[in-house]
Amino acid sequence: MIRHLLSTADLSRADALLILDTAEEMARLTAGRSVKKLPTLRGRTVVNLFFEDSTRTRTSFEVAAKRLSADVVNFSAKGSSVSKGESLKDTALTLAAMGADGVVVRHAASGAAYRLATSGWIDARVLNAGDGTHEHPTQALLDAFTIRRHLGPLDGRRIVIVGDVIHSRVARSNVALLSTLGADVVLVAPPTLLPLGVEQWPVEVAYDLDGVLADADAVMMLRVQRERMNAAFFPSAREYSRRYGLDVRRFARLPESAIVLHPGPMNRGMEITADVADSPRSVIVEQVSNGVYVRMAALYLMLAGADDDVMSAQEGAA
Amino acid sequence: MSEHQTTLITGARILGGEPADLLLRDGVIAGVGQGLDDTGATILDAAGLVVLPGLVDLHTHLREPGREDAETVLTGTQAAAMGGFTAVHAMANTEPVADTAGVVEQVWRLGREAGYADVRPVGAVTVGLAGQRLAELGAMADSAAGVRVFSDDGHCVSDAVLMRRALEYVKAFDGVVAQHAQEPRLTEGAQMNESVLSGQLGLRGWPCVAEEAIIARDILLAAHVGSRLHICHLSTQGSVEIVRLAKQRGLPVTAEVTPHHLLLTEDLVASYDARYKVNPPLRSADDVAAVRAGLADGTIDIVATDHAPHPVEDKECEWDAAAFGMLGLETAISVVQHTMVDTGLLNWAGVAERMSSAPARIGRCDTGDDAQGRPLAVGEPANVVLVDPSASRTVDSTASASLSRNNPYEGMKLPGGVVATFLRGRPTVSDGALV
Amino acid sequence: MSRDLSDFRTVLSEDEISRALSRMAHEVVERNKGAADLVILGIPSRGVPLAQRLATRIASVENVPIPVGALDVTMYRDDLRLRPARALERTDIPAGGVDGRTVVLVDDVLYSGRTIRAALTALDDIGRPHAVRLAVLVDRGHRELPIRADHVGKNLPTSMRENVKVLLEEVDGRDSVLLGDVSATRAEGTP
Structure with missing residues (x-):
């Protein structure tokens, strides 16, 4: 198993499946039982280090860590924005002094989690809870988990991801993870919202949403910020939703079994209409509960086992 | 002594x-x-x-006045001497900006007092590097510092009219405008070379065209008004091709490349280690090959270090927050040997031309009592x-x-x-x- | 089974395992005064097929279906931090739950007792059984905790240098209990 969870690109197929299978057990263990808590991470300290507001992700990690009996410290570093850059190092040193075993970090700067994990400032395991426009690995894992629960193994499944790919850490993490798991990923967006060089990603690219819906197994709608139109990424919110929004008409073109995902928070009326978001084939609410299981799995696999010293001592003895 | x-x-x-x-x-x-x-x-x-003639750097940041925590004229010229330089051109983006005769004379005097290398101040093109109105270029030229190179380096003189006027105005005292070619709108918030890698790393891309478009425009402007133009730290294959074409047409353009653009590529950015954050950004291996070829065939006239010191806290942080720039004076000749001499692209006479005589000529410090970049002759x-x-x-x-x-x-x-x-x-x- | 078991000797044959399980099934019924409210939970990995076999035997004796499931104790172990994090095994509690019932925990080998303690803690979080009993195929001694089995297939005096290996048809392709020297294999089933 990897030491830090920074990017889904670091996950082998075996690692990814181990996390998903473990999440499946977490779901079975905590659903409908008298005591939802497991004693597994008793005595371990997990710090939620959030340089950016995200109540839903922070809460999800907090619930996950607490269900495993970890001590959870919420360290909101908002205001220590990138303009005061050194705060990342100072904060890391503070957390190290406090004895954090795991750090869940959300930061507006791409690579912040990577820096935290590799700079030598802190010894703790680092879980990336979203870094800039780079990655959001647990979101992709919960998406894959949700899709797998509905459709079975992802091999050969056709997953369509629609929207602001260039600014989306969710899209990057999903492309890497879903392709590792054998799915065929299709990115659909106006060309302005696709990064340069996307043709070298392990995906198909389409500009026309209608053309790819008929054989989609799952459609993931990405959040599109209205402000993007001020930077000329698209002319108007109305034109965007007309060309790339998922409405009832487009929803009807999907196969009966196809499901609809959204990482949230949704812009209802922009990338997705309310009736589609609330339809029975929308798994958006389920994604939230699955997020807890996936994060429990990640925390368990990264924090429950031996520290490196013990591991190497054992290997030496074997 | x-x-x-x-x-x-x-x-x-x-x-x-x-x-x-x-x-x-x-x-x-x-x-x-x-x-x-x-x-x-x-x-x-x-x-x-x-043995080579003392090296001349047309592009050095000495940080004094204003950021003496990063470098001073004394320490910067000591680094220059250690790198084999006998003259450096000190860029204008100090605090205060070197946009008046007073500041350039101060820097020049500090250089003389230090005594490790001649310090030739570069004057700002626009007041406060703000790109709004011309600085008193003539006063800086007439000062004891005898400024001949003018640059808003760190910022592009992006206003076409302002650039045209600057190019014209400095003709009166045989000056040259050294342009930091970076179209500002195309590079807002940009963090690294725009490529497949920037897309994967989620770092805002810095397209080659942002450099090339300004270079093309300024060559045409310089040709139109009959002025010399110098291009700072050229970094892309396209830029090399544009300059090559201009030289074939006999246009009065000179260009520099930094040691780091001769050796390092954008792949280093994957570590998110801000030591590799620089403006212009590290580019692809193809670009590195192109600037080497350009330096070898004379399309690129000189190597200039763009020595850019920064204190630890400005680099030991997340990528977006880090400062642009890297050191270069003490390693320049080694990097040039490694990339150009040991590869057979350039002999030592060629190195002397590109790191001593040509930069001295462009900077107009190749004559007079303190002449630099002269031949090794009696x-x-x-x-x-x-x-x-x-x-x-x-x-x-x-x-x-x-x-x-x-x-x-x-x-x-x-x-x-x-x-x-x-x-x-x-x-x-x-x-x-x-x- | 890639491991070389040639240095091991057989201590229980296929027939002996079958007879032991039949005897244990009868003992469970006798102790419980029937099959009412019984829930059989195997501890992965080899406790699970043993639990199923036991449940089948009890069902055939009593002519009622016996709820059977699995209880993974990985996350309750006291030695988690001595090894890299392990993959979880399936926990499967029968639909009726465990509240007010008699739970029979089933494992292949009883040794230090630590696995059983972890199972008791895990069971605590699932519900409140009326009683918990323990059935093991082999009790090899060397307890480190005050835990004993209610139903034992075979008491097997061992040295701590020895290793007990239970092979089951469902997992290993054959039924057999083997005893060998620890040095002949990697330590497994150590306390």
Whole structure:
């Protein structure tokens, strides 16, 4: 198993499946039982280090860590924005002094989690809870988990991801993870919202949403910020939703079994209409509960086992 | 330190050619050849070493006044001497900005007091580098500093009208505008070369076209008004092609490339280690090959370091928050040997041309009492550097004359090294150490 | 089974395992005074097929279906931090739950007792059984905790240098209990 969870690109197929299978057990263990808590991470300290507001992700990690009996410290570093850059190092040193075993970090700067994990400032395991426009690995894992629960193994499944790919850490993490798991990923967006060089990603690219819906197994709608139109990424919110929004008409073109995902928070009326978001084939609410299981799995696999010293001592003895 | 030290350098390969002796007396080269009069001379056995004219850097950030925590004129020129330089052009983006005669004279005087290399201040093109109105270019030219190079480096003079006027105005005193070619709208918030990698790393891309579009525009502007144009730190294959075409048409453009753009590629950014954050950004391997070829065939006239010191806290942080820039003075000749000489693209005479004579010519400091970039000939100022091409070293950023440690070559093994530097006959570096 | 078991000797044959399980099934019924409210939970990995076999035997004796499931104790172990994090095994509690019932925990080998303690803690979080009993195929001694089995297939005096290996048809392709020297294999089933 990897030491830090920074990017889904670091996950082998075996690692990814181990996390998903473990999440499946977490779901079975905590659903409908008298005591939802497991004693597994008793005595371990997990710090939620959030340089950016995200109540839903922070809460999800907090619930996950607490269900495993970890001590959870919420360290909101908002205001220590990138303009005061050194705060990342100072904060890391503070957390190290406090004895954090795991750090869940959300930061507006791409690579912040990577820096935290590799700079030598802190010894703790680092879980990336979203870094800039780079990655959001647990979101992709919960998406894959949700899709797998509905459709079975992802091999050969056709997953369509629609929207602001260039600014989306969710899209990057999903492309890497879903392709590792054998799915065929299709990115659909106006060309302005696709990064340069996307043709070298392990995906198909389409500009026309209608053309790819008929054989989609799952459609993931990405959040599109209205402000993007001020930077000329698209002319108007109305034109965007007309060309790339998922409405009832487009929803009807999907196969009966196809499901609809959204990482949230949704812009209802922009990338997705309310009736589609609330339809029975929308798994958006389920994604939230699955997020807890996936994060429990990640925390368990990264924090429950031996520290490196013990591991190497054992290997030496074997 | 006597100005009138006499040194006989024996057996050095002049411009990498046949071994000969070189006599430095009274600040000038008093003899070249065999059997020279060594009366009162310190003998320096230079067998196996290459002797070049003192290097001239057209692009150095000395940070004084304003950021003396990063570098001072003294430490910056010491680093220059350690790198074999006898003259540096100090960029204008200090605090206050070098946009008046007062500031450029202060920097120039600090250089003379330090005594490690001639400091030639670069004047800002626009007041406060703000790109709004012209600075008093004439006053800076007429000052004791005798400014001939003007640049808003760090910022692009993006307003086409302002750029045209600057190009025209400096003709009156044979000045040159050195353009930092970066279209600002195309590079808002940009963090690294725009490529497949920038898309994967989630770092805002910095397209090559943002550099190339300005270079193309300014070449056309310079041709239109009949002015000289110098292009700072050219970094892309497209830029090389545009300049090559302009030179084929006989247009008066010169261009520089930095050592780091000759060696390093954007792949280093994958570490998110801000030591590799620089403006313009590190580019692709194809771009590196193109700038090497351009430097070899003369499309690119010179190597300039863009030595840009930053304190630790400005680099030891997340990528977006980090400052742009890397050190370059002390490693420049080694990187050029590694990328150009050892690859057979350039001989040592070519290195002397691109790191000494040409930059001195462009900066108009190749004449007068303190002339730089002159040939190694009798009667010329004794600005000389001895390089050991057979040496090899692992770069240790803590062993630096610079106040800063943002060295992108840290831990890399590089060939060559400066054994001695002479500024008008007086050693500033001897046995590889500052005098 | 890639491991070389040639240095091991057989201590229980296929027939002996079958007879032991039949005897244990009868003992469970006798102790419980029937099959009412019984829930059989196997501890992965080899406790699970043993639990199923036991449940089948009890069902055939009593002619009622016996709820059977699995209880993974990985996350309750006291030695988690001595090894890298392990993959979880399936926990499967029968639909009726465990509240007010008699739970029979089933494992292949009883040794230090630590696995059983972890199972008791895990069971605590699932519900409140009326009683918990323990059935093991082999009790090899060397307890480190005050835990004993209610139903034992075979008491097997061992040295701590020895290793007990239970092979089951469902997992290993054959039924057999083997005893060998620890040095002949990697330590497994160590306390």
